[in-house]
Amino acid sequence: MPFSAGQEQDYPQIFEQIVRELIPLRGKGKVANYIPALAAVDPNQFGIALQTVGGNHHVHGDGEVLFSIQSISKVFTLTLAMCFEGDGIWGRVGREPSGNPFNSLVQLEYEHGIPRNPFINAGALVMTDIIMSHVPNAKEYLLAFVREISGNPKLQYDPVVAASERDAGHRNFALAHFLKSFGNILGDVDAVLDTYFHQCSLRMSCLDLARSFMYLANAGVSPISGRQIITSRQAKRINAVMMTCGLYDEGGDFAYRVGMPGKSGVGGGIVGVLPGDLAIATWSPALNPNHNSLCGAMALELFTTFTGRSVF
Amino acid sequence: MPFSAGQEQDYPQIFEQIVRELIPLRGKGKVANYIPALAAVDPNQFGIALQTVGGNHHVHGDGEVLFSIQSISKVFTLTLAMCFEGDGIWGRVGREPSGNPFNSLVQLEYEHGIPRNPFINAGALVMTDIIMSHVPNAKEYLLAFVREISGNPKLQYDPVVAASERDAGHRNFALAHFLKSFGNILGDVDAVLDTYFHQCSLRMSCLDLARSFMYLANAGVSPISGRQIITSRQAKRINAVMMTCGLYDEGGDFAYRVGMPGKSGVGGGIVGVLPGDLAIATWSPALNPNHNSLCGAMALELFTTFTGRSVF
Amino acid sequence: MPFSAGQEQDYPQIFEQIVRELIPLRGKGKVANYIPALAAVDPNQFGIALQTVGGNHHVHGDGEVLFSIQSISKVFTLTLAMCFEGDGIWGRVGREPSGNPFNSLVQLEYEHGIPRNPFINAGALVMTDIIMSHVPNAKEYLLAFVREISGNPKLQYDPVVAASERDAGHRNFALAHFLKSFGNILGDVDAVLDTYFHQCSLRMSCLDLARSFMYLANAGVSPISGRQIITSRQAKRINAVMMTCGLYDEGGDFAYRVGMPGKSGVGGGIVGVLPGDLAIATWSPALNPNHNSLCGAMALELFTTFTGRSVF
Amino acid sequence: MPFSAGQEQDYPQIFEQIVRELIPLRGKGKVANYIPALAAVDPNQFGIALQTVGGNHHVHGDGEVLFSIQSISKVFTLTLAMCFEGDGIWGRVGREPSGNPFNSLVQLEYEHGIPRNPFINAGALVMTDIIMSHVPNAKEYLLAFVREISGNPKLQYDPVVAASERDAGHRNFALAHFLKSFGNILGDVDAVLDTYFHQCSLRMSCLDLARSFMYLANAGVSPISGRQIITSRQAKRINAVMMTCGLYDEGGDFAYRVGMPGKSGVGGGIVGVLPGDLAIATWSPALNPNHNSLCGAMALELFTTFTGRSVF
Secondary structure, eight states: OOTTTTTOOOHHHHHHHHHHHHGTTOOOOOEEESHHHHTOOOOOOOEEEHHHHHOEEEEETTTOOOOEEEGGGGHHHHHHHHHHHHHGGTSSSSOOOOOOOOSOSSHHTTTTTOOOTTTSSSHHHHHHHHHHTTTTOHHHHHHHHHHHTTTTTBOOOOHHHHHHHHHHOOOHHHHHHHHHHOOOOSSSSHHHHHHHHHHOOOEEEEHHHHHTTTTHHTTTOOOTTTTSSSSSSHHHHHHHHHHHTGGGGGHHHHHHHSSOEEEOTSSSSSEEEEETTEEEEEEEEEEOTTTBBHHHHHHHHHHHHOOOOOOO | OOOOTTTTOOOHHHHHHHHHHHHHGGSSSSEEEHHHHHHSOOOTEEEEEEEEEEEEEEEEEEEOOOOEGGGHHHHHHHHHHHHHHGGGGGGTOOOOOEEEOOOOOOHHHOOOOOOOSSSSHHHHHHHHHHTTOOOOHHHHHHHHHHHHHOOOTOOOOHHHHHHHHHHHHHOOOOOOOOHTTOOOOOHHHHHHOOOOOEEEEEEEHHHHHHHHHHHHTTTTTTTTTTOOOSSSHHHHHHHHHHHHTTTGGGHHHHHHTTSEEEOEEEEEEEEEEEETTTTEEEEEEOTTTTSSBBBHHHHHOOOOOOHHOOOO | SSSSOOOOOOOHHHHHHHHHHHGTTTSSSOOOOOSHHTTTTTTOEEEEEETTTTEEEEEEEEEEEEOOGGGGGGHHHHHHHHHGGGGGGGGTTTOOOOSSTTTTHHHHHHHHHHHHHHHHHHHHHHHHHHHHTOSOOOHHHHHHHHHHHTTTTTBBBBBHHHHHHHHHOOOHHHHHHHHHHHHOOSSSSHHHHHHHHHHHHOEEOOHHHHHHHHHTTTTOOOTTTOOOOOOOOHHHHHHHHHHHHHTTTGGGHHHHHHSOOEEEEEESSSEEETTTTTTEEEEEEEOOSSSHHHHHHHHHHHHHHOOOOOOO | OSSSSTOOOOOHHHHHHHHHGGGGTTOOOOOOSSSSSHTOOTTTEEEEEETTTTTOEEEETTTTOEOGGGGGHHHHHHHHHHHHGGGGGGSSSSOOOOOOOOOOOOHHHHTTOSSTTTHHHHHHHHHHHHTTTTOHHHHHHHHHHHHHHHHOOBBOHHHHHHHHHHHHHHHHHHHHHHHHHHOOOOHHHHHHHHHHHHHOEEEEEEEEEEHHHHHTTEEEEEEEEBBBBOOOOHHHHHHHHHHHHHTTGGGHHHHHOSSOOOEEESSSSSEETTTTTTTEEEEEEEEOSSSBBBHHHHHHHHHHHOOOOOOO
């Protein structure tokens, strides 16, 4: 252990070193192109930002550029669903890795409408349905929550992306109707999908994300708002779900290479958490075949290598 | 964080408290009965032992009783395969959770003979095949290795269990021939299975196991033998594979409830690792429907609850 | 061969004998209950009717009672789709048995949105989509077609059943959106489903059905309207698809026991064709676990046994 | 109906016409190469032969050349198993098409060791196991049976092919052990496989095969030996199983294009049956991607087109 938790390192220098190492990966990978708004993003952007429990933050490159957080929002909806129903949510969703692509209907069919975990699309739809059964306007409620924990009151949904998601979202419509056929969506399918497409369209920067995830690095307390968002035990548990299920069908590889809980999105963002220590977010739009940011995952691998940090 | 890594707590008292809490679970679960030698084990036994990086150990109940380690041996074969071929092994086995029962042929067929990870039976057979391609007598080699890292020169295979495994092992024969049909077993199928059945039959106690796993808690160095078994980086990575794939189809649940890398066996043993801190082993033969020890998993959950420890 | 094709037998007596043999099956099986309009049907009804190429017909029991033909309509939509696009339809649907329940999404996912055959729901949705791309009002067009070939100008859709199908049709919505996500529905998903739910709701009697299917027994020519509906070769081919795919996941069993091409519906109807000879329809609402009419399938088995007829 | 069952046509001329139409297919397809003995066969060979219930036969091209019948033998083992146990066999094997490749373990796992039908490898292994439980020397028994029904006392197993099958048969070993793990092989796995590999290695010509299958065209009576092999009803039923399950994962296509019950083998042979009329066999070693003879299937399609014959 070359390093104690909480100890600060020369992050600016580490970020520069990471960027140098990423040069050979530039131009590789493929930007998500299932909707025009994502396909139009410049693939050469790269940002990184971290926030420590000690209260410092460091940003590099395009780390303050807003992008579509997509599936990273699933951590927020899991958190809110747990706030409302605690461990009760596990009757409607599992917490095992899926071993299948994130939007597969196959496993859902074999397992009778109980999604494998809250981070595949089907599971996130159930979380959204839970939130909607507790608050009248889930879209506003979620937005207020993310503004609070990021400390950024200007955060917005992207209506163009949300509308595109809807137009291109036949598979998500299929998933939602399929869940409904098993009785695992209680609300109106179209309303649940509308909220879901909006949460995916949230625009945030790496710094916004690093700050937002601090409650998971800080025993459930957001140092930004000072509020206890969830219990310490719940924070550990969400980290555990991120560790085993957070990276689509590549969670084992991410744990192996990076060694911390994380969550990715097809917009190219990845957030990682070192409990008791820091949250770190990267963004680079070009994806590997498993839908995770190519440079982003490598940046986090280099970060844990250079700092000697890992939960393992 | 109520507690710093490496700090000693009053383990004897914690063990007693755990045993008290387990009382309602007594008599529940079901002993593995696919071979007579396992079915005959008294289900009411319970042992626990831990070994710290500081050099202390604590044992409770049946923590020094020998039992069949079964799939826990897969950590040893992964370790030895990595010693021989490093990251080269990943061309022949994945490192993603399977999302399927541990002895499933389905996923193997869809993925063309590349087992999902080294901890499902198919993956372990490939690891055994790798070891056998490097040493003339893999059975003796593995035994010597486990004797070294446990510090117990008396450890033995159980020939009755090994023979029973062979007689009842039609599904493992099916897996091995299936791997061979994809070219992912290089050696003789019967010889690989013979080694495999022997490694499963190894008899160890909780204390033996806690000591053996110390190289994974101690940056690759076995404090028992003083030897660097694997690199620090490799130790982290094996911990990562245990975290995502170590508990059959219940890895997500174990991460959620217990919060540390672990490996279980159908003999009723489970070993957990808190990197930089300790290794802990429990044994109780009655299993839950996912083939993991019912009392053992609960004991480890209580351990992390009572001590406030977790990698998350 | 005790019997030449086209030869008339004493059908009224055979029908009576069949009804006697069915007595022990009365009260067994289960009426489809996924929509109220089907669940309310009296399970004890039984009808049978046949029409010969020679121009005779025979009806027994409830053979002129109207019922919901449900999936039997898939033969009509396949026929119309072939009229419009001939063998071109096979680029968008297969003609192999599915080996899976009729509304499975699993196979559709593995096979990238190409349904296995036109008689599973997904395949029928594609046929409906094809028809809708050729005629402005597919619902009226299909109804006119069925009135023509049955010789019954009073046939109607059941609007209550169609609406119920829609309300309960989450899985069909899921299928249609899933097909759309693969680009295998060209039209509007809701419009295709509306037509689909209507065709399932068609109310016909056994006699209507036996007459309607005569073009398949008579080399493509409907003896009712006198029109060549499809070519002789196409008639043979639709019979072939019925033989291998017409009875949900029980086609092999039906071929084995009954020995003629057939198509069933969850309303309890089954139609069979003896090419060059006759068409026969049975109706009894109580279903076996594979969604086929329990008494209806047995009645057809007895019919081929008593008459010595079969394509084999 | 341009043609009555049993009527003779100018078969020599039809055969010549078929061969002319096949010219563009020459050199296409791929000879089975999983064992050397099959891979070495000249792909340009083509034979065809038919035998009528009236007692005539016609042979063309390489129709008297011996080749490895492979899976066609599965019809013989089904027949013998039915002779021994009648409909009792259906407790251990289904009669539904598989919707999956012929040697898939997937379906077998989902369906708990009951093979879908007797014509996939797993099902044929169960049939072989049944025969072996009734006769002391199944290999000799089967050979005597085929010699009888073909009228060719010189037929032999090919020991080189049988040995090659064994050496390359890892997947069949996997299947057999898997069946054994479900308790659906009663005998010794190696002995069952030995018989199985021998039956696949049987060498017969098109004429031998057309003659051998006459009991299925002739209501259970072999006109060659004059013996009632099975009942008329059983003959129809075996034809039904061939129709729905006889062509690997291409049965629906064969029914559609050819329109008669048939059984193929990877040696390039296909046999078809027109009940009450004739049996016909083709041989051409180059296979299509579904493991059926490319020219053979086309020859049979042309045969039913030119003669206007079909069961539909």
